[in-house]
Amino acid sequence: MTLLFNLMAQSVQMLLVLALAPLLIGYVRKLKARLLRRKGPPIIQPWLDLIRLLRKEVVLAENASWLYRAAPYLIFAMIWVSAALVPTFATGLTFSWSADLIAIIALLGSARFFLALAGMDIGTSFGGIGSSREAMFGSLAEPAMMMIVFTVSFVAGTTQLSEIAAYMAGNLELRASVGMALVALLIVAIAENGRIPVDNPATHLELTMVHEAMVLEYSGRYLALIELASALKLLLYLSLIACVFFPVGLASHDAGAEAMMIGLCAYVLKLAIGGGALALFETSTAKMRIFRVPDFLGAGLMLGLLATLLVFVTRSL
Amino acid sequence: MPLYLALTCVSALLAVSVYAILDRRNHDVSRNVYRLCIGLCGVLFLAAVMPRGAHVVSTALPLGLPWIGMHFRIDVLTAFFLAVVNLGGAAASAYAIGYGAHEKEPMRVLPFYPAFLAGMNLVVLADDAFTFLVAWEFMSLASWALVLTHHHEEENRRAGFVYLLMASFGGFALLMAFGVLGGVGGAYDFASIRESTKAGWTSGLVLALAIVGMGSKAGLAPLHIWLPLAHPAAPSHVSALMSGVMTKVAVYGFIRVVFDLLGPPAFWWSVEPMTFGAASALIGVLFATIQSDLKKLLAYSTIENIGVIFIALGLALAFKANGMALPAALAFTAALFHVFNHSLFKSLLFFGAGAVLNASGERSIERLGGLIHSMPKTAFLFLGGCVAIAALPPLNGFVSEWLVFQAILLSPSLPQWTVKLLVPAVGVALALSAALGAGCYIRAYGIAFLGRPRSEAARQAHDPDRWSLATMAVLLTLCLIAGLLPGLLIDTISPVAKDFVGGRMPTQAELSWLSIAPVAESRSSYNGLLVFLFILFSACSARWVIHKFGTARSRRAPAWDCGYFETSPTTQYTGSSFAQPIRRTLGVIAFSVRERLDMPVPGDTRAARLSVEIKDRIFDYLYAPLTRAVESCAAGLNILSLLTIQEYLALVFAALVFLLVLVAI
Numbered sequence: 001m002t003l004l005f006n007l008m009a010q011s012v013q014m015l016l017v018l019a020l021a022p023l024l025i026g027y028v029r030k031l032k033a034r035l036l037r038r039k040g041p042p043i044i045q046p047w048l049d050l051i052r053l054l055r056k057e058v059v060l061a062e063n064a065s066w067l068y069r070a071a072p073y074l075i076f077a078m079i080w081v082s083a084a085l086v087p088t089f090a091t092g093l094t095f096s097w098s099a100d101l102i103a104i105i106a107l108l109g110s111a112r113f114f115l116a117l118a119g120m121d122i123g124t125s126f127g128g129i130g131s132s133r134e135a136m137f138g139s140l141a142e143p144a145m146m147m148i149v150f151t152v153s154f155v156a157g158t159t160q161l162s163e164i165a166a167y168m169a170g171n172l173e174l175r176a177s178v179g180m181a182l183v184a185l186l187i188v189a190i191a192e193n194g195r196i197p198v199d200n201p202a203t204h205l206e207l208t209m210v211h212e213a214m215v216l217e218y219s220g221r222y223l224a225l226i227e228l229a230s231a232l233k234l235l236l237y238l239s240l241i242a243c244v245f246f247p248v249g250l251a252s253h254d255a256g257a258e259a260m261m262i263g264l265c266a267y268v269l270k271l272a273i274g275g276g277a278l279a280l281f282e283t284s285t286a287k288m289r290i291f292r293v294p295d296f297l298g299a300g301l302m303l304g305l306l307a308t309l310l311v312f313v314t315r316s317l
Numbered sequence: 318m319p320l321y322l323a324l325t326c327v328s329a330l331l332a333v334s335v336y337a338i339l340d341r342r343n344h345d346v347s348r349n350v351y352r353l354c355i356g357l358c359g360v361l362f363l364a365a366v367m368p369r370g371a372h373v374v375s376t377a378l379p380l381g382l383p384w385i386g387m388h389f390r391i392d393v394l395t396a397f398f399l400a401v402v403n404l405g406g407a408a409a410s411a412y413a414i415g416y417g418a419h420e421k422e423p424m425r426v427l428p429f430y431p432a433f434l435a436g437m438n439l440v441v442l443a444d445d446a447f448t449f450l451v452a453w454e455f456m457s458l459a460s461w462a463l464v465l466t467h468h469h470e471e472e473n474r475r476a477g478f479v480y481l482l483m484a485s486f487g488g489f490a491l492l493m494a495f496g497v498l499g500g501v502g503g504a505y506d507f508a509s510i511r512e513s514t515k516a517g518w519t520s521g522l523v524l525a526l527a528i529v530g531m532g533s534k535a536g537l538a539p540l541h542i543w544l545p546l547a548h549p550a551a552p553s554h555v556s557a558l559m560s561g562v563m564t565k566v567a568v569y570g571f572i573r574v575v576f577d578l579l580g581p582p583a584f585w586w587s588v589e590p591m592t593f594g595a596a597s598a599l600i601g602v603l604f605a606t607i608q609s610d611l612k613k614l615l616a617y618s619t620i621e622n623i624g625v626i627f628i629a630l631g632l633a634l635a636f637k638a639n640g641m642a643l644p645a646a647l648a649f650t651a652a653l654f655h656v657f658n659h660s661l662f663k664s665l666l667f668f669g670a671g672a673v674l675n676a677s678g679e680r681s682i683e684r685l686g687g688l689i690h691s692m693p694k695t696a697f698l699f700l701g702g703c704v705a706i707a708a709l710p711p712l713n714g715f716v717s718e719w720l721v722f723q724a725i726l727l728s729p730s731l732p733q734w735t736v737k738l739l740v741p742a743v744g745v746a747l748a749l750s751a752a753l754g755a756g757c758y759i760r761a762y763g764i765a766f767l768g769r770p771r772s773e774a775a776r777q778a779h780d781p782d783r784w785s786l787a788t789m790a791v792l793l794t795l796c797l798i799a800g801l802l803p804g805l806l807i808d809t810i811s812p813v814a815k816d817f818v819g820g821r822m823p824t825q826a827e828l829s830w831l832s833i834a835p836v837a838e839s840r841s842s843y844n845g846l847l848v849f850l851f852i853l854f855s856a857c858s859a860r861w862v863i864h865k866f867g868t869a870r871s872r873r874a875p876a877w878d879c880g881y882f883e884t885s886p887t888t889q890y891t892g893s894s895f896a897q898p899i900r901r902t903l904g905v906i907a908f909s910v911r912e913r914l915d916m917p918v919p920g921d922t923r924a925a926r927l928s929v930e931i932k933d934r935i936f937d938y939l940y941a942p943l944t945r946a947v948e949s950c951a952a953g954l955n956i957l958s959l960l961t962i963q964e965y966l967a968l969v970f971a972a973l974v975f976l977l978v979l980v981a982i
Binding site for chain 1: 700744
């Protein structure tokens with residue numbers, strides 16, 4: 001009975017992230033539009049777009065290989081699995097131990113690997129630009145992310161996300177190192193999701209585009225999968241920030257349905273706040289030059305390293 | 318029994334060398350030699366994994382120096398490395414059955430190839446300093462001969478020269494290391510060395526010499542300069558052996574000396590392996606990222622992986638010195654796991670590069686492209702190798718990196734500040750090199766295998782023979798198994814860790830669902846199999862849902878490229894343009910780049926040129942002054958060859974007196 005309940009909670013989480021991700025994108029777009037005094041499309045517009053795309057036929061470039069056709073499924077699956085492994089409304093779900101935080105980050109790395117390869121498959125110049133820049137961002141963002149992992153797992157004594165969240169919820173105190181890690185994580189999250197000021201998700205046909213340049217040749221269901229995957233990635237980062245740094249309201253896996261409902265409400269609230277902050281931030285800054293991005297990410301890396309060292313020093317004093 | 322079996326196989330390998338010379342007129346000699354090598358490596362592999370009866374088996378044969386003889390021994394460490402060496406050896410031989418048929422001068426490979434295999438096996442089996450050094454030099458010389466296979470090319474001759482220099486330098490360092498270890502008494506068998514007591518300065522000196530000696534063979538920076546020259550110069554199956562296996566023999570030597578012969582470690586021993594390891598990891602991966610020669614790229618990436626192994630070994634030393642058995646076992650297991658992994662995927666990648674080289678005649682990725690269409694099977698297998706070496710789940714490269722990270726995460730409990738502050742820095746280097754490694758292989762694969770062919774040769778390339786493909790497929794399967802069921806391998810390594818660092822990781826087979834947890838499940842766990850199945854399930858169900866409720870229709874059309882699609886393949890991104898952002902942002906640390914733009918004035922019709930010159934700082938600031946110093950010393954000493962007979966006699970007399978005085982003191 002418990003097992004059944006646990007399995008159900010896990011599948012609810014998997015479907016929940018899938019359902020919420022495009023809504024989050026729609027919500028951020030709506031907010032941004034309102035901030036610019038436009039009316040903006042309805043929040044469910046991304047879902048409508050996806051459904052439309054899924055029904056359209058795919059136009060494949062003439063020399064597209066099998067890798068190009070397999071990549072969207074792989075990327076989607078990898079990001080979906082990692083998004084489902086981050087605690088959203090409850091910790092310690094049935095399969096949460098199958099990958100710890102390092103493995104989740106590496107899974108995102110795998111998705112990036114295949115996306116960059118897919119960008120190069122057709123042999124267009126835009127695809128190459130996108131992949132090359134993505135590889136550069138990744139090679140700075142991933143170490144920064146690892147430093148954040150070091151910090152939080154030194155503090156919590158574990159790399160299991162559920163355990164970290166439980167520890168953080170149990171020991172609510174202000175720590176300078178955790179604060180620095182949070183700032184670093186925000187920097188990484190902005191870069192990894194291609195948001196302003198690193199990349200503009202609304203852009204098309206710009207020499208500075210990165211993510212859009214890689215997926216330029218995709219259409220139909222493949223494009224839908226990739227859009228869904230990038231929405232899931234944004235949701236994943238917001239959930240990660242919420243569960244590690246603001247674990248308020250998170251239910252434990254054996255807490256019963258009522259606590260889980262509270263957790264769910266808290267989660268949606270946290271997403272709303274996070275999405276609102278993102279929209280506000282994006283409307284108030286401009287995109288930066290491509291070669292300033294390494295400085296931006298380097299700042300994240302240094303902050304992460306500083307946070308790690310701080311934990312080392314304070315722990316032994 | 319297994320020891321005698323192993324020794325018999327080694328002598329049989331030497332006999333195969335002789336056979337290759339005797340039977341050189343026969344057309345089938347190449348095929349026969351490689352077949353015999355597969356068989357013998359297979360038997361040696363069995364000898365490594367078969368139950369030994371006793372924990373340690375050893376023997377002394379009345380060969381070599383009369384009053385010492387030659388000692389051989391198999392213990393858990395030897396068995397592990399014997400298995401790695403012969404797995405790689407068997408794979409390379411199987412690959413070479415097809416690949417070797419294209420060799421234009423087979424007599425430059427065949428006699429040396431079995432001898433090289435025999436040398437590597439002997440190093441691992443040796444149980445006294447004399448045997449070890451003889452086998453070591455034998456291995457070096459055999460591989461040197463193989464590097465010179467294509468000696469008509471100027472570049473390869475230079476590679477051979479640099480390799481010979483570095484190998485003799487390393488061998489010299491090892492000679493001194495064993496000299497210091499053996500002491501004045503001169504007990505050179507490992508058993509007596511193990512029991513003798515060492516003074517404080519001895520261990521420091523031996524450690525430094527071992528790092529230099531073993532590190533120069535393994536390709537540890539800054540002793541790595543020969544590796545990217547020599548490994549690619551040899552035929553591809555030999556490159557695979559040198560990169561995948563011979564570097565591991567050097568790692569074996571390091572473990573044998575530092576973890577075994579030197580006795581209980583002090584904490585500061587860990588500083589050198591960790592520092593040099595981190596430097597190698599970064600330098601290796603940065604140079605790999607800018608290489609356009611596919612085999613050179615793989616050779617540089619070997620340096621990176623050796624760096625990772627040495628980082629893990631350094632951590633193991635630090636933990637062992639502080640009596641923390643479990644973390645030490647974790648770090649040590651991570652190192653050996655990576656040794657095994659790297660031997661698999663590096664061989665696989667070199668085989669792939671060899672297949673590309675044979676099919677297109679090209680080593681430069683700038684003239685390849687689109688191979689996924691012309692060599693589909695090789696492309697798939699090479700992609701597997703790239704994913705594995707880029708440390709991406711669910712393949713095996715990720716597992717060993719994950720274990721190293723877990724070991725790093727246990728470091729705050731170390732008491733010494735030096736190590737404590739060094740470890741996070743090493744962690745950054747490791748994280749950076751892992752991320753850059755992924756970028757490097759995106760570039761290698763994307764430019765060489767994807768896109769449109771940049772030359773006619775690339776368009777007309779074709780998959781290699783069945784032997785080569787089957788070998789690569791077996792290696793990829795092994796990578797997958799090691800990635801999905803890492804617990805099996807960890808449990809296999811456990812006894813080695815028990816003997817050499819005094820602790821063992823929890824038995825992984827007892828965990829539910831075949832997951833792995835280095836310390837405790839509440840601390841960290843990873844289940845490659847489950848993650849893989851989840852990904853498979855999600856991808857398949859997504860495909861099913863879309864095809865059922867959406868559409869499965871597709872149509873081919875010209876590429877879109879924002880409407881600017883240009884049919885010439887030269888408009889694609891090249892390898893150097895792909896690496897440009899990384900070269901610009903991170904490259905300044907490792908190499909000096911000078912870009913020169915030659916832009917004609919308006920009205921002038923000649924083409925503009927951008928030339929990029931990349932220099933290795935280590936070569937410029939370390940080796941070039943060294944070469945100059947050696948040359949000026951040699952020039953200075955030249956007058957000694959122009960003395961008269963009286964002056965020579967006076968010189969000899971002075972030297973004699975000086976030495977006698979030295980002895981008297």
